[in-house]
Amino acid sequence: MKHCHxxxxxxxxxxxxxxxxxxxxxxxxxxxxxxxKDVDQAVTKFVGSMTVPTRVADKLARWKQGICPLTAGLRxxxxxxxxxxxxxxxxxxxxxxxxxxNCKPNIEIIFTTTPQALMDNVQVMYPFVLGYHDNSAQxxxxxxxxxxxxxxxxxxxDDLRGNVLVDMARRKGMPMTLDMPVASAGGGGMQVMAxxxxxxxxxxxxxxxVTGSRLGDGVSSDFxxxxxxxxxxxxxxxxxxxxxxxxxxxxxAQTVQPDQCQELPTILNLFAPGCTAPPKALTNVDLAYLxxxxxxxxxxxxxxxxxxxxxxxxxxxxxxx
Amino acid sequence: xxxxxVFAAVMGFLTLPALAQSPAVSRHPDGTGDPDATTCRxxxxxxxxxxxxxxxxxxxxxxxxxxxxxxDISADGKSIIxxxxxxxxxxxxxxxxxxxxxxxQMVCQTQ
Numbered sequence: 001m002k003h004c005h006x007x008x009x010x011x012x013x014x015x016x017x018x019x020x021x022x023x024x025x026x027x028x029x030x031x032x033x034x035x036x037k038d039v040d041q042a043v044t045k046f047v048g049s050m051t052v053p054t055r056v057a058d059k060l061a062r063w064k065q066g067i068c069p070l071t072a073g074l075r076x077x078x079x080x081x082x083x084x085x086x087x088x089x090x091x092x093x094x095x096x097x098x099x100x101x102n103c104k105p106n107i108e109i110i111f112t113t114t115p116q117a118l119m120d121n122v123q124v125m126y127p128f129v130l131g132y133h134d135n136s137a138q139x140x141x142x143x144x145x146x147x148x149x150x151x152x153x154x155x156x157x158d159d160l161r162g163n164v165l166v167d168m169a170r171r172k173g174m175p176m177t178l179d180m181p182v183a184s185a186g187g188g189g190m191q192v193m194a195x196x197x198x199x200x201x202x203x204x205x206x207x208x209x210v211t212g213s214r215l216g217d218g219v220s221s222d223f224x225x226x227x228x229x230x231x232x233x234x235x236x237x238x239x240x241x242x243x244x245x246x247x248x249x250x251x252x253a254q255t256v257q258p259d260q261c262q263e264l265p266t267i268l269n270l271f272a273p274g275c276t277a278p279p280k281a282l283t284n285v286d287l288a289y290l291x292x293x294x295x296x297x298x299x300x301x302x303x304x305x306x307x308x309x310x311x312x313x314x315x316x317x318x319x320x321x
Numbered sequence: 322x323x324x325x326x327v328f329a330a331v332m333g334f335l336t337l338p339a340l341a342q343s344p345a346v347s348r349h350p351d352g353t354g355d356p357d358a359t360t361c362r363x364x365x366x367x368x369x370x371x372x373x374x375x376x377x378x379x380x381x382x383x384x385x386x387x388x389x390x391x392x393d394i395s396a397d398g399k400s401i402i403x404x405x406x407x408x409x410x411x412x413x414x415x416x417x418x419x420x421x422x423x424x425x426q427m428v429c430q431t432q
Contacts, residue, residue: 117390123386124379124386124387124394125400136356136382136383137356
């Protein structure tokens with residue numbers, strides 16, 4: 001597992017990919033949220049529909065370890081540009097960034113002409129990259145490439161004592177040793193004798209230390225690895241700056257890629273059907289959302305986390321108006 | 322009496338050993354069977370080496386996906402390679418019939 005990332009990178013680098021036309025990057029778009037009757041309601045709807053809690057901890061995941069993006073499949077200058085943009089956006093919204101030159105990549109951004117073949121190979125060799133799944137049918141579903149740019153999230157659960165466990169099924173379970181009282185025969189009823197030790201195996205179980213509080217159990221979800229795969233042939237009409245911003249958003253927050261146009265101006269509308277003029281860069285809404293994700297309490301309930309994001313976004317967007 | 326029965330039931334449950342199912346082994350797994358069951362391919366000789374690679378174990382669904390795409394896993398188990406043409410893969414040949422002096426007939430079967 002230790003070398004999986006490197007091998008995955010090599011696999012991806014080996015993919016046959018053409019260079020994508022590079023154009024001058026555009027600065028972040030400053031979009032004032034006007035023309036929306038009820039911004040609070042729109043924000044609540046946006047957060048409710050876009051956020052994805054993790055399967056294991058039921059929390060919203062974010063980066064805890066410094067991000068280290070790696071881009072492949074483009075010309076060197078475009079590779080540098082996309083990687084830098086992801087790093088810059090991360091720094092801008094308060095996500096941790098790994099500044100070491102030779103850091104171990106945990107965000108892999110791959111441009112390939114054969115995205116489905118790539119994800120088929122990932123399903124065979126590195127299924128953890130697809131994210132949590134219980135069985136092969138779910139893995140196959142996850143591996144389907146639907147969007148011109150698509151992301152996959154492998155998450156981990158951090159418990160109260162800082163133990164980190166990558167979210168995946170098919171664990172070997174855990175043994176639990178118990179001292180069991182044994183009844184002896186004879187006499188008037190049960191007698192307890194010297195305790196034999198009984199070991200039982202609980203498949204799929206994992207040990208997690210929690211607080212027991214209803215407000216927050218002390219458990220949080222982190223990103224372990226994020227893969228973003230893009231198909232250049234479907235992206236010829238877009239500027240590299242726009243694509244880099246879209247990728248940055250996907251790389252920093254686990255999001256549902258919308259299948260209909262969102263009311264709030266967001267770069268996530270880029271590939272949403274029915275959007276006539278989607279933003280060409282990250283908007284104030286996007287930045288407010290990402291900042292809020294990296295400000296929220298990691299250990300509170302998902303409901304609490306969504307509430308915090310909505311509060312922060314409302315505050316940020318009303319300050320911009 | 323009732324307590325003893327409950328206790329016995331609990332003990333029976335706890336001490337029941339996990340039925341460890343050893344994975345199936347095939348020289349050329351084709352992905353048939355339970356998609357969530359594991360099938361292992363025995364070690365294959367590494368190219369240009371006297372050594373063999375590792376045993377490669379994958380889910381049947383993963384073997385099936387490889388076969389669907391005309392692919393296989395390399396002998397070292399580290400990468401995906403194009404599948405060798407049928408007839409050269411997993412062919413197992415035996416001499417049948419005949420004696421030491423009369424010879425016999427070579428019968429080959431794919432595994």
